[in-house]
Amino acid sequence: MTPETLVATVAVAAPLPQPLSYLLPEELQTQAQIGMRVEVPLGPRRVVGYLLAIAPGEAEKLKPISRLLDSEPLFAPELVPFFRQVAHYYRHPPGEVIRCALPAGLGEKKGGVKILREKVYNASPGEEAPRGERQRDILTYLRQHGPCRASDLRAHFPHPQTVLKRLEELGLIRVHEEERERDPFRDLAIPADHPVTPSDEQEQALSAITAALETGGFSPFLLHGVTGSGKTEVYLRSIACALAAGKQALVLVPEIALTPQLVGRFRARFSDSAIRIAVLHSGLSDGERYDAWRRIARGEAEIVIGARSAVFAPLTQPGIIVVDEEHEASYKQGEGFRYHARDLALWRGQLQKATVLLGSATPALTTYQRAQSGQTGYLPLHGRVAGRPLPSVEILDLRGHANALLAAPLQEALTATLERGEQALLLLNRRGYAPYLLCSDCGTTCHCPNCEITLTYHLKSRRLRCHYCDYDQRPPDPCPGCGGSQLMPYGAGTERVEEELARLYPEARLMRMDRDTTAGRGRHQQMLDAILAGEVDILIGTQMIAKGHDFPGVTLVGVVQADTTLNFPDFRSSERTFSLLTQVAGRAGRGERPGTVMIQTYHPEHEAILCAAAHDYPRFAEQELAARQVLGYPPFGFLVNLILAGNDPRRVEEGATRLATVLMERSRDAVEILGPAPCPFARLRGKSRMQILLKASQRSVLQRLLDHLPELRRGLPAGVALAIDVDPLDML
DSSP: OOOOOEEEEEEESSSOSSOEEEEEOGGGTTTOOTTOEEEEEETTEEEEEEEEEEEEOOOTTOOBOOEEOOSSOSSOGGGHHHHHHHHHHHTOOHHHHHHHHSOTTTTSTTOSSOOOEEEEEEEOSSOOOOSSHHHHHHHHHHHHHOSEEHHHHHHHSSSOHHHHHHHHHTTSEEEEEEEOOOOTTTTSOOOOOOOOOOOHHHHHHHHHHHHHHHHOSOEEEEEEEOTTSOHHHHHHHHHHHHHHTTOEEEEEOSOGGGHHHHHHHHHHHTTTSOOOEEEEOTTSOHHHHHHHHHHHHTTOOSEEEESGGGGGOOOSOEEEEEEETTTOGGGBOOSSSOOBHHHHHHHHHHHTTOEEEEEESSOOHHHHHHHHTTSSEEEEEOSOGGGOOOOEEEEEEOTTOTTOSSOHHHHHHHHHHHHTTOEEEEEOSOOSSBSEEEETTTOOBOBOSSSSSBOEEETTTTEEEOTTTOOEEOOOSSOTTTSOSOEEEESOOHHHHHHHHHHHOTTSOEEEESTTTSOSTTHHHHHHHHHHTTOOSEEEESGGGSSSOOOTTEEEEEESOTTTTTTSSSTTHHHHHHHHHHHHHTTTTOSSSOOEEEEEESOTTOHHHHHHHTTOHHHHHHHHHHHHHHHTOTTSSEEEEEEEEESOHHHHHHHHHHHHHHHHHHHTTSSEEEEEEEEEEEEETTEEEEEEEEEESOHHHHHHHHTTHHHHHTTSOTTEEEEEEESOSOOO
């Protein structure tokens, strides 16, 4: 009987708009499965691809697959439609989409990461005893404890290798190898669980979610709860319901800094069951992510917790998908494959018929609008758990106090907080010591040679750094403009706040949490542990301290400069300011003692600041949505940002002008074409940049216009690259 001719559909890890077809050789047909990596010819090269489909077909002129790179699938067939939909919507090559979804290293032919194996020792049947005392001790231990890994034996017996080898030669023990999983949370103590009796509003939310889980099918909900309202308890109970029905759960958090605390809550809640938890985020080693991914793909994990990229976790039966702090901009990938994990979570829910729970105290206005229009279920939690009050908020007007880093009322409140033995938190969403150096004699500042921005001064390292391309240099001396000595730091970052606090409160225990201080492995968790243990009096940090953390000892929150996000050239600047202020204010008073918040600002009458101080989300949303509707911005319109970049500014401008002209002709006035114009950061990482913003009242109209881009991309001048950002959040 002649073997059937099989054709494989392969998404190549290369910038190709569509998957390619290859012949599946007869010798690979029994082993090949959808979800495996393969090596395939592409022109003169051999590249990695991902197997999406196998079907009978005509193999004439098709090149054969060279070899399989995996012994088991990395993702299930159920995820293939998801990958295809994502690739089409974001106009990103499907092979590159899958490569980004998989753990690092799996886009390479050599695998990039290895499977670790370890010897396991077990006592042979019988009661024979060896002569040596160490031999008898180890053998007795194995007979009492059963199979033991080499690492476990080394923990009990120093340098046991020689003894083990001799016992094996005597036939007293048997040896085999097993895969050793890299689990970063295995050795961490499981915290105590403190379940609380749900409030009436929590019970109502749980009833709606439970009913959706029992019914099956796609059910999206917005869990809109004020800070400290017990959203995590709703997550835990909802997930327990999904697991009881034989389903799996996926939980997304916006920052890896939040992962350890959340994992601790989940391990505590499910410690008495056989529920297995896997963690996926970029803070893990490649090996840890690879092992977690393979456990999930094998169906050996019921709960997956992770940051943005965990939305691609290879779960086959997710019953519930939770997106915590769904409003966070960090869910949007900023470069390369520019996806939004919250939106992808909703798509997975649709494709795999799961309940999707979006939680936030300050929902994105697009999410809130969908809930208000009935497209998404709305589950409000108006009060904090145990009837605790929301913190009182005071706005401190800095006008007329240009040099005030910490206003007098905030200093007095800090003094009182320290005297009571309580903790304080200060937010300044700008790291470093000062945003720039300025010569007071000639006005010279220091700019990044690769980007059109000033260099930030870092006092501890005595360096000027670019926070976009990582260029750094020593501060010039003397001033390169006039040769003088008046090149001084201006403005303030977290380093300067830390210095000022050390001067004002020399006895206080200070901790700074920003990207500079949390770069080391495990530093996030070490800092969180110190704060929760009461070893920190004042915590200073950027926006990473405002998100989701539960610090019961914090009773005072101070916002040093509330205006940093207000001045961004972005229509979402008010929304971001309101969200950040509300979130950081929510860190105060989460324990038994009430909280106080002080917001320093030069714009005390701004609606975003006033609404945040009043904890009034509905009022802010009503006013901001009305303004968006007039301007046709999301959620009442849809955007695509086209960014052209290259080394030659003239070619970039030429390409942008040509592309905008053709798009206007093709759109036939159905899409508003704004630009071309220089990006706010017109030069970034050595590239000149221009942008064209596409705006339409219907998503389908934009998608049809994007269908022309592969053809138009080929007409761009040499050396000019085009990046497509669908539903952009950051247009700098």
